[in-house]
Amino acid sequence: MNTEADKPSMETDSKLAGISGWLVLPAIGLVASPIILVVGLVIGSALYSDVAATGFGGLYVVEMIIESGLVIFVIYAASRFFRKKQNAPLVIIILLVSAIAANGLVLLMELGLGAEDFIIVTGRMLLRSIISAAIWIPYFKISRRVKATFIN
Numbered sequence: 001m002n003t004e005a006d007k008p009s010m011e012t013d014s015k016l017a018g019i020s021g022w023l024v025l026p027a028i029g030l031v032a033s034p035i036i037l038v039v040g041l042v043i044g045s046a047l048y049s050d051v052a053a054t055g056f057g058g059l060y061v062v063e064m065i066i067e068s069g070l071v072i073f074v075i076y077a078a079s080r081f082f083r084k085k086q087n088a089p090l091v092i093i094i095l096l097v098s099a100i101a102a103n104g105l106v107l108l109m110e111l112g113l114g115a116e117d118f119i120i121v122t123g124r125m126l127l128r129s130i131i132s133a134a135i136w137i138p139y140f141k142i143s144r145r146v147k148a149t150f151i152n
Contacts, residue, residue, distance in 0.1 A: 016144050016145040016148040016149070017145075017148040017149050017151075018145075018149055019081075019082070019084075019149065020145075021145050022139065022143070022145070023143075023145055023146070023149065026081070026092065026136060027081065027082070030074065030077060030078035030081055030082075031078065033074045034071055034074050034075050034078070037067060037070060037071045037074065038071060040067065041064060041067055041068065041071070044060070044063075044064055044067075045064070048060060048061075054117070056113065056115050056118070059109060059110065059113055059115055059118070062106075062109065063106050063118075066102045066105070066106060069102075070098070070099065070102060073095055073098060074095065076091070077091045077092055077095045080092075081150075083152060084149055084150050084151065084152045085150060085152050086150055086151060086152060087150075088150045089140040089141070089146050089150055092136065092140055093136075093137050093140055093141070096129070096132060096133040096136055096137055097133065097137075099129040099132070099133070100126065100129045100130055100133055103122060103125045103126035103129050104126055106122050107119065107122045107123060107126055110122055
């Protein structure tokens with residue numbers, strides 16, 4: 001039986017609103033990720049000729065295109081997040097799933113082409129993406145702070 005005491009009050013919800021508590025961690029990630037990804041792309045571009053010499057230039061270009069897409073998606077997600085848009089939790093969840101899909105796709109391509117030098121790195125990235133999604137998807141779906149914050 002639900003009583004008035006069981007329901008969160010408007011005052012409690014307003015105290016939860018805002019990017020604080022556990023929401024600080026995804027906020028840091030949404031600021032740091034584009035920077036880290038862009039630096040990785042710049043360094044990766046500089047290494048292209050070495051990778052191409054091993055016969056995996058085409059694979060490397062595909063990986064860089066996928067990473068570029070993720071950079072754009074992270075920036076979009078960050079804009080929704082920091083504007084506290086109502087769809088921000090869904091966008092973050094889609095971003096987390098997209099990272100898993102992108103890393104999984106790249107890993108499958110690497111396995112198919114026998115790109116052993118890349119497989120371990122991509123496998124680690126895939127594992128990180130899975131762990132991150134396992135933590136943050138439930139949080140963005142059930143957190144009262146998330147529900148109180150993303151209302152614009």
